[in-house]
Amino acid sequence: MSEPIERPYILHMFTATPQMSPFDVNMAADAGYQVIVPYCGVEAGMVANLTQDAIFSRGPKGVSRTGIFIGGRDVMQAADMLDIARKAMVPPFEVSVFADPSGSYTTAAALVALVERHLGKQHGMELGGKRVLILGGTGAVGRIAAAMAASCGADVTIASHHDRARALAVAAEINQRFGIVTNGISTATPGELRGALADAEIVLATAVAGVQVISSEDLAYARRLLIAADVNAVPPEGIAGVNVMNDGKPIDGVPNAGAIGIGALAIGNVKYQVEHRLFMQMRTGGKPVYLGFPQAFDEARAVAAGLG
CATH class of the missing domain: 3.40.50.720 (NAD(P)-binding Rossmann-like Domain)
Structure with a gap:
């Protein structure tokens, strides 16, 4: 009897810009995501459909290994897209979402x-x-x-x-x-x-x-x-x-x-640690999280406190 195939960790990366940041792609890979797919030219009105395409295809167990990252350059647009993605979830089909446009939040x-x-x-x-x-x-x-x-x-x-x-x-x-x-x-x-x-x-x-x-x-x-x-x-x-x-x-x-x-x-040293920790929260936290700049600030304070 064959063993069940372990589902890979998949990260869908949305950006309104013509390309996704290589920095963020590297960070996602280093946090353990195995399949990383950038979607470029994504407008806010497209986010709900893309989100639901990402959540319904994998089943309740698969969504725990699925995440969404929101990049781009517009900090307000990214905040809007994070809200739209969150509202598009249909529990138990719910995945973590992390916004960090141009690395500005972290x-x-x-x-x-x-x-x-x-x-x-x-x-x-x-x-x-x-x-x-x-x-x-x-x-x-x-x-x-x-x-x-x-x-x-x-x-x-x-x-x-x-x-x-x-x-x-x-x-x-x-x-x-x-x-x-x-x-x-x-x-x-x-x-x-x-x-x-x-x-x-x-x-x-x-x-x-x-x-x-x-x-x-x-x-x-x-x-x-x-x-x-x-x-x-x-x-x-x-x-x-x-x-x-x-x-x-x-x-x-x-x-x-x-x-x-x-x-x-x-x-930059603190920024790197914050972004890595937030990606790890998405992948290993066990429940969906929604990470914007307030969560980035909380994590940065924790990192800074640990510097001694």
């Missing part, structure tokens, strides 16, 4: 969790009430970092190097979507940037890779700075004096001698 989670950790460890403070300036804040990582920091009670300002109107539009969008309060400003000119730096206690640089958003001359105006964190791993440094390897190292040239920097590789 990167932002790692960024804010490390800031929280160092703020408590080196300054004995909490994020609540702190003035947080997010440079490049209109992008994917900046938007989610703003939502996370504001949810912790921080006074968050989203900055755009284009104009104030764009920053205000993004702030209004995430405020309405997530029930938070953020503000928007322009840092298009050196004067605007330096004025913003003068009031900031926490600076998060989430601009595009390979662009320096704060020079050493600009840092001289950051008189209240406690922590500066930069997600850019491509030279030049996004924040002068904050090396990619920094993980709480003092920053030269800042009026406050206690100011410290957190670099991209320190953030």
Whole structure:
């Protein structure tokens, strides 16, 4: 009598973009998924049908070995697609779903969790009430970092190097979507940037890779700075004096001698662990889970706490 064939672990990956991120494909494979299928050009209106195609073909036992990942570049669209997929489930035909568009949920989670950790460890403070300036804040990582920091009670300002109107539009969008309060400003000119730096206690640089958003001359105006964190791993440094390897190292040239920097590789290390853990939760948790940026933030806090 032949033994029953063990069902493989299958991951269906949806993205509105022309291609799925190779980074996320690698992460899924390393988490143990054996069949990984990308679906490109997926619009929100297609998600319910794709989800139900994925769940009904394998039976109640097979769905436990099936997952859905939502990528893309639009953080709001990914959140919508996660909600649509969840509502399309028909228990007991229900699978886990994980959204992380452009890695923004896990990167932002790692960024804010490390800031929280160092703020408590080196300054004995909490994020609540702190003035947080997010440079490049209109992008994917900046938007989610703003939502996370504001949810912790921080006074968050989203900055755009284009104009104030764009920053205000993004702030209004995430405020309405997530029930938070953020503000928007322009840092298009050196004067605007330096004025913003003068009031900031926490600076998060989430601009595009390979662009320096704060020079050493600009840092001289950051008189209240406690922590500066930069997600850019491509030279030049996004924040002068904050090396990619920094993980709480003092920053030269800042009026406050206690100011410290957190670099991209320190953030990336936590981001990697968070994404791996969330993929593993999907595959081995034993019950369906729905993973968006709140769950990524919870996991990042756990990883950061374990760093000692």
